Amino acid sequence: MLTEASEASRRPTVAIVGAGASGMLTAAHLLRAASARATAVRAVLIDRNAGSGGVAYSTNNPDHRLNVTAARMSAFPDRSTDFVSWRAHESGDRDPGAYAARSEFRQYLDDVVATARRAAAPDVELARVTANVAGIDLQARGLRLRLQDGVTLDADAAVLALGNQAPLPPTGADELLGHAAYVNDPWAQGALERLAPGGGLVVLIGTGLTMVDVAIELASRHPRAQLLAVSRSGLLPRAHSAGRIEPQVGDHAGDPDESFAELVDAILAQSAAGSRHWHQLVDELRPRTQTLWRRLSTEERADFLDTRHRAWCVHRHRMPPQVAAALAQLIGDGSLKVRSGSVELTPAGPRAVEASVSGAARRQAAIAINCTGPSLDPRTNGDRLVQQLLADGLVRAHPVGVGFDTAEDGAFRSRDGVRSVRLFTLGPPRIGELYETTAIPEIREQAQALADTIVSRLTATTARAA
Numbered sequence: 032m033l034t035e036a037s038e039a040s041r042r043p044t045v046a047i048v049g050a051g052a053s054g055m056l057t058a059a060h061l062l063r064a065a066s067a068r069a070t071a072v073r074a075v076l077i078d079r080n081a082g083s084g085g086v087a088y089s090t091n092n093p094d095h096r097l098n099v100t101a102a103r104m105s106a107f108p109d110r111s112t113d114f115v116s117w118r119a120h121e122s123g124d125r126d127p128g129a130y131a132a133r134s135e136f137r138q139y140l141d142d143v144v145a146t147a148r149r150a151a152a153p154d155v156e157l158a159r160v161t162a163n164v165a166g167i168d169l170q171a172r173g174l175r176l177r178l179q180d181g182v183t184l185d186a187d188a189a190v191l192a193l194g195n196q197a198p199l200p201p202t203g204a205d206e207l208l209g210h211a212a213y214v215n216d217p218w219a220q221g222a223l224e225r226l227a228p229g230g231g232l233v234v235l236i237g238t239g240l241t242m243v244d245v246a247i248e249l250a251s252r253h254p255r256a257q258l259l260a261v262s263r264s265g266l267l268p269r270a271h272s273a274g275r276i277e278p279q280v281g282d283h284a285g286d287p288d289e290s291f292a293e294l295v296d297a298i299l300a301q302s303a304a305g306s307r308h309w310h311q312l313v314d315e316l317r318p319r320t321q322t323l324w325r326r327l328s329t330e331e332r333a334d335f336l337d338t339r340h341r342a343w344c345v346h347r348h349r350m351p352p353q354v355a356a357a358l359a360q361l362i363g364d365g366s367l368k369v370r371s372g373s374v375e376l377t378p379a380g381p382r383a384v385e386a387s388v389s390g391a392a393r394r395q396a397a398i399a400i401n402c403t404g405p406s407l408d409p410r411t412n413g414d415r416l417v418q419q420l421l422a423d424g425l426v427r428a429h430p431v432g433v434g435f436d437t438a439e440d441g442a443f444r445s446r447d448g449v450r451s452v453r454l455f456t457l458g459p460p461r462i463g464e465l466y467e468t469t470a471i472p473e474i475r476e477q478a479q480a481l482a483d484t485i486v487s488r489l490t491a492t493t494a495r496a497a
Contacts, residue, residue: 050078051085054192060482071154084137102127130351195405230256231397242402265371270355291323320467407433429463
């Protein structure tokens with residue numbers, strides 16, 4: 032319990048660490064499942080920030096849009112039109128094919144949780160706590176979460192809705208950490224406010240979706256800024272098709288006996304050949320990805336990550352047409368240049384850096400921003416909680432080197448491979464086990480299944496104690 036005792040705190044307690052999409056969806060489904068099973072539960076949603084939505088949905092820039100259509104963003108697996116209906120009620124936009132602003136989805140998540148709270152049974156409660164979770168310790172009959180300022184919370188189970196990890200510094204950029212002209216995490220509070228109004232050269236390290244968001248944001252704030260995006264491949268995310276692409280005879284996601292790598296190779300080949308039908312093939316393959324990924328050995332998964340992951344992400348995680356058009360405009364008018372190669376950064380005084388791309392002449396930059404996207408290996412995660420859990424052996428990294436090792440229901444596996452009965456996760460932390468696990472259609476299914484699992488266990492425990 033939190034340091035002060037209360038009647039409510041003696042109910043079975045489930046801590047949810049993280050109020051991004053994964054945490055919010057878990058909270059909503061937990062309230063619904065507990066109420067349906069007539070199981071008393073106190074859920075505590077904990078986040079270091081007072082708001083909700085996490086990194087992905089905390090933006091208020093209307094040009095930052097969802098990467099999929101509204102029709103695929105429902106919080107509920109069995110109510111596919113829920114987000115579309117919500118938007119129709121809130122704004123009058125009934126288009127299931129709309130790429131809504133990400134801030135709209137944050138508001139939707141808030142409403143989903145608020146509705147679940149209002150509809151919950153009297154002995155099913157959700158509390159919100161703004162705090163960092165510094166550590167989690169096993170107790171005789173549960174868990175103890177150590178929050179800031181010595182506050183503790185005792186819980187029967189905890190869901191670590193950690194979302195994506197913070198990015199790692201690019202190779203050679205360690206010495207720039209803390210430098211006024213270097214931003215390692217573009218989504219940290221106030222990170223993009225460091226650029227002076229005059230603009231100047233801005234080096235964006237990475238050319239994926241993070242770079243796209245940052246470029247659009249900076250261009251709107253500083254129209255005179257010169258943006259230079261650099262990555263080893265120089266590949267930009269592909270765009271969703273603006274209209275329906277009719278299937279062709281023979282178009283399919285491949286032979287069911289083919290491996291995931293072979294199917295991906297076939298789709299990438301279609302794209303390289305100029306066919307527009309690869310969009311359809313990507314979407315057909317997506318529902319099968321988890322099953323196909325699990326068939327691969329650890330070595331085969333590692334090889335895929337080394338040889339195909341980047342090219343697949345370019346095709347799998349596409350830009351909305353509006354965002355692609357905005358990016359094309361920035362490139363067309365010269366505001367943004369995209370280069371392939373390596374970038375070397377060195378300090379140039381207290382408020383500037385020098386940048387050299389693949390050995391070319393050095394240029395002074397007003398700021399350099401790490402846009403490489405989230406780190407995938409939890410062993411490199413600087414978060415205090417993650418490091419404590421790894422050090423204590425309560426969790427372990429997945430053998431493939433990305434994400435955590437988890438059981439079928441999202442339970443963490445300990446250093447010794449033992450499946451936890453109290454610590455769970457969902458979404459991006461399960462990438463090593465599932466690969467396709469970072470988007471709402473997969474996260475909502477995991478949230479619903481995880482809520483059912485936890486409530487079933489609490490119900491059984493309560494029955495045994497009666």
